[in-house]
Each structure stands twice: as structure tokens, then as C-alpha cells.
Amino acid sequence: MTRSASLPKVRLSAGLEFAPALMLAPMEGVTDRSFRRLIVAENPAAVGAACTEFLRVSQTPLSAEQIVREWGQDEALAVPVGVQLMGNDADLIAESALRAAHLGAPFIDLNFGCPAPKVFQHGAGSALLCDRPLLEKIVAATVRASPVPVTAKIRSGIEADDEVEEIARCIEAAGAQLLTVHARLRQDSYRTAPDWSRIRRAVEAVEIPVIGNGSADSPAAIDAMLRTTGCAGVMVGRAAISDPWLFSRWRNQRLGIPAAVTPPSRVHTWLHAYANAMAAGGATERQVLGRLKQSWKALSAGGLLPAASDRTPLTSQSLDCFHQRLGEHLELDAPQIRSD
Numbered sequence: 001m002t003r004s005a006s007l008p009k010v011r012l013s014a015g016l017e018f019a020p021a022l023m024l025a026p027m028e029g030v031t032d033r034s035f036r037r038l039i040v041a042e043n044p045a046a047v048g049a050a051c052t053e054f055l056r057v058s059q060t061p062l063s064a065e066q067i068v069r070e071w072g073q074d075e076a077l078a079v080p081v082g083v084q085l086m087g088n089d090a091d092l093i094a095e096s097a098l099r100a101a102h103l104g105a106p107f108i109d110l111n112f113g114c115p116a117p118k119v120f121q122h123g124a125g126s127a128l129l130c131d132r133p134l135l136e137k138i139v140a141a142t143v144r145a146s147p148v149p150v151t152a153k154i155r156s157g158i159e160a161d162d163e164v165e166e167i168a169r170c171i172e173a174a175g176a177q178l179l180t181v182h183a184r185l186r187q188d189s190y191r192t193a194p195d196w197s198r199i200r201r202a203v204e205a206v207e208i209p210v211i212g213n214g215s216a217d218s219p220a221a222i223d224a225m226l227r228t229t230g231c232a233g234v235m236v237g238r239a240a241i242s243d244p245w246l247f248s249r250w251r252n253q254r255l256g257i258p259a260a261v262t263p264p265s266r267v268h269t270w271l272h273a274y275a276n277a278m279a280a281g282g283a284t285e286r287q288v289l290g291r292l293k294q295s296w297k298a299l300s301a302g303g304l305l306p307a308a309s310d311r312t313p314l315t316s317q318s319l320d321c322f323h324q325r326l327g328e329h330l331e332l333d334a335p336q337i338r339s340d
């Protein structure tokens with residue numbers, strides 16, 4: 001790529017723009033507010049949008065408190081962060097969407113992809129892929145109620161992908177302004193290679209922008225997904241955990257900016273900043289430690305930490321111990337821990 005290569009952008013109504021069209025995927029138990037904020041801060045001008053992990057809507061509309069707990073204060077971020085809703089009652093979802101929009105959410109994303117058995121048995125998430133009338137009703141009701149754009153995220157099918165075009169058209173006809181297609185089926189495990197041709201088929205079936213998703217885990221893979229599917233943008237999931245700077249690396253490569261190596265000290269600082277942000281958000285020491293260990297494993301697997309032969313940080317029982325062992329592991333002094 002040369003310096004003149006441009007970055008893809010997506011424009012929705014109400015002046016909403018994902019620029020560049022590279023999104024951080026919602027991941028329950030991972031992409032909480034602290035993680036989202038750090039990813040955005042560490043990748044200036046490289047993350048175009050994000051959304052919350054799914055908020056389950058059942059029995060009653062979501063309260064303002066529930067929405068703010070997941071989404072709150074993301075209005076201060078430099079990129080639009082939407083609120084993702086999941087459920088199967090169109091009225092409750094529509095009312096929750098209206099509340100989220102009034103609180104400041106710039107867009108509402110509807111989850112039609114969650115494969116979890118409990119969710120599926122209750123007829124929500126990916127189960128709606130085989131109940132198109134209800135899927136259409138949910139999207140249409142949310143679009144009617146919401147003053148901000150409504151988007152949707154799907155898996156490519158449940159056991160087969162033969163209806164991906166029809167599903168995409170149904171979502172478009174109901175008024176969604178953007179569709180994210182995860183190129184795996186509900187029955188696929190995360191180890192199954194995604195079939196990107198499903199993204200291309202959705203792109204060809206609808207006029208609205210389609211965001212491709214599924215193992216876009218390197219700058220080359222992001223570009224390949226854009227090129228081979230014709231999608232308007234890409235959503236990055238697990239690779240953001242193993243390489244939090246992937247977004248910038250893609251942007252830099254695309255613009256011809258020389259790549260910078262990420263030294264272990266930067267990774268160490270990232271883990272400290274993450275711990276501080278989680279603690280500031282009210283997480284307990286145990287919760288923070290659990291997330292740090294999860295990150296450590298992913299960063300090691302992604303090659304940003306030395307080979308995971310020394311696993312002592314994972315046996316730490318306290319945060320102090322984790323950071324000390326990590327420092328020893330990396331042969332670094334611990335970065336300054338903020339006291340606020």
C-alpha cells in the first residue's frame with residue numbers, strides 16, 4: 001500500500017460516521033468499558049466504532065442504570081460506541097433502544113448472532129435467524145422507536161448458510177442501516193475457519209454497508225477481507241486481545257507509515273493501565289486479576305510477550321504479585337501504578 005491509499009469509511013444517517021470502517025467487536029467478558037477505552041486510546045484514528053457487549057432484554061425494558069453500567073461515559077470517547085441489545089420481544093427492545101438513544105448512544109446494534117445454548121433455547125440471539133418474521137419485527141420496531149441509526153450483527157446461519165442473502169435482505173428491508181456478518185455458522189466453534197464468501201454474498205444481496213467479521217487477525221487479513229468480499233469495513237474480535245495495537249498497525253501499513261515494534265515494556269504498561277481502569281470502574285481485585293491473566297495468555301499467544309514457558313504470573317493470587325512476576329518475566333521494573 002502507498003501513502004495515498006485511503007482508509008474505508010462508513011456513513012450512516014444522522015451524521016454518524018465510522019472512520020475508518022474498522023470496528024472493535026463486542027465480546028462479553030472482554031470488551032468492557034475499560035478495555036474499549038484503552039483500545040481506542042492506544043489506536044488513535046484507527047478504530048472507527050465499537051459497541052457494548054450484548055445487553056439482554058427480557059421481561060422488562062432495560063433501565064437507564066443497566067444501560068449506563070455497560071455503556072456509560074463512552075460518549076466521551078473519540079469514536080461512536082453503540083449499545084448492543086439482545087432479546088426476542090420487539091416492544092421491550094424498542095423501548096430499551098429509545099432509552100439508550102436518549103442517554104446518548106449514537107447507534108443501536110441488534111444481536112442476532114449469539115450461539116450460547118441458553119440464549120438459543122430462549123429464542124434469542126442466533127435463534128432469530130430461523131424466525132424471520134420475528135427478526136423483521138424486532139428490527140422494524142427498533143427502527144421506528146429509535147432516533148439514532150439501528151444496525152444488526154448476525155452469524156451466517158445456524159447449521160447452513162443457504163439463507164444468508166435472505167436474512168440480510170430481511171434486515172435491510174426492516175430499516176437497519178448497517179449489517180455485520182460473522183462468517184461462521186452458529187454450530188461452528190471459534191476454531192472453525194470462517195467462510196468469507198458468506199460475507200461477499202451478503203454484500204451482493206443488499207445496498208446497506210456490510211461489515212465483515214471472522215478471523216480478521218492481522219493487517220494483511222483485514223485487507224484481504226476488504227478486497228475479497230467487497231465489504232465496507234471490518235470488525236476485529238479476538239485479535240484485539242492478543243494484539244491491542246492491531247488497529248494502528250493496519251492503519252499505518254495502509255498509509256505507508258513505517259511499522260513500530262511493540263516492546264514488552266509497552267505491553268506491561270498496557271496491562272497496568274487496564275488494571276487501573278478496571279479498578280477505577282469498580283472491579284474487585286479478583287475480577288481485575290482474572291482479566292489480567294486472560295490478557296496475559298492472549299498476549300503471549302499473540303507473540304507480544306516472551307514465550308509462555310514461564311507461567312508464574314498466572315499463579316499469582318494478588319495484583320501486586322502478578323505485576324511483580326510479570327516484571328520479572330519481562331525483566332523490567334514495574335511501571336508506575338496510578339494511585340487514583
Ligand SMILES: Cc1cc2nc3c(=O)[nH]c(=O)nc-3n(C[C@H](O)[C@H](O)[C@H](O)COP(=O)(O)O)c2cc1C
Nearest residue numbers: 025026027028053054153182214215216236237238
Ligand atoms: C468471549 C467472546 C464474547 C463475545 N460476545 C459477543 C457479544 O456480546 N455480542 C456479539 O455480537 N458478539 C459477541 N462475540 C462474537 C464476536 O463479536 C465476533 O463476532 C467473533 O469473535 C468473531 O470475530 P473474530 O474471529 O475476529 O474473533 C463474542 C466472542 C467472544 C470470543
